[in-house]
Amino acid sequence: MVRIAPAAAALLLFMSGPASPTLAQPRPARPLENIRTLKGWSGDEVRAEMRLMSEALGVKCEHCHVQGNFPSDEKRTKQTARRMIDLTVSLNAEYFPNQPAPAAGASRFGRVTCYTCHQGAATPKTGGTGDE
Numbered sequence: 001m002v003r004i005a006p007a008a009a010a011l012l013l014f015m016s017g018p019a020s021p022t023l024a025q026p027r028p029a030r031p032l033e034n035i036r037t038l039k040g041w042s043g044d045e046v047r048a049e050m051r052l053m054s055e056a057l058g059v060k061c062e063h064c065h066v067q068g069n070f071p072s073d074e075k076r077t078k079q080t081a082r083r084m085i086d087l088t089v090s091l092n093a094e095y096f097p098n099q100p101a102p103a104a105g106a107s108r109f110g111r112v113t114c115y116t117c118h119q120g121a122a123t124p125k126t127g128g129t130g131d132e
């Protein structure tokens with residue numbers, strides 16, 4: 001009979017199937033730490049909106065976030081984005097209330113979204129002779 005050292009046996013046991021929750025399930029997302037404008041949103045809702053915001057501005061997460069530290073408010077663009085979220089939320093509340101619930105995958109902000117103004121640009125175009 002092959003002798004298995006106790007540590008190796010424990011490792012084999014650990015790796016072998018449903019008794020190992022760390023291998024069987026995806027890691028739960030970290031709870032959010034520094035939410036001021038999107039209060040009451042679930043972590044999944046915040047992350048989904050973040051992806052839409054990035055697309056709307058044509059940027060990567062690092063445009064607003066210090067890499068590896070999403071809660072940090074170090075970047076000026078993140079601080080501006082918070083004011084932009086406020087602006088977007090109040091435009092919808094004041095001028096476009098009673099919108100239908102967002103379709104799957106659509107922004108939760110409502111009728112006016114970051115894309116409405118930004119159209120894929122980090123700074124919206126002005127129009128007229130101001131833009132090429």
Ligand code: HEC
Binds near residue numbers: 036061062079
């Ligand atoms: C245009 C700026 C901007 C971009 C781009 C952006 N974020 Fe954010 N993100 C914010 C702001 C602003 C907040 C804080 C919202 C609040 O205070 O309610 C935030 C918060 C978060 C949080 C919550 C952090 C915490 O624990 O408090 C996560 C996670 C996050 N963003 C992930 C992402 C990911 C992933 C991407 C890229 C897909 C991304 N963000 C792109 C502006 C941005």
Ligand code: HEC
Binds near residue numbers: 081084088113117
């Ligand atoms: C009503 C139109 C409008 C909406 C809606 C809007 N923005 Fe903006 N945003 C602007 C304008 C205009 C500027 C440029 C301001 C300036 O030139 O100082 C700007 C600038 C910004 C900047 C600063 C860019 C830089 O490089 O300094 C960020 C970040 C930003 N918006 C994020 C967002 C996000 C995120 C959303 C959605 C939550 C959003 N905006 C929704 C009009 C809008």
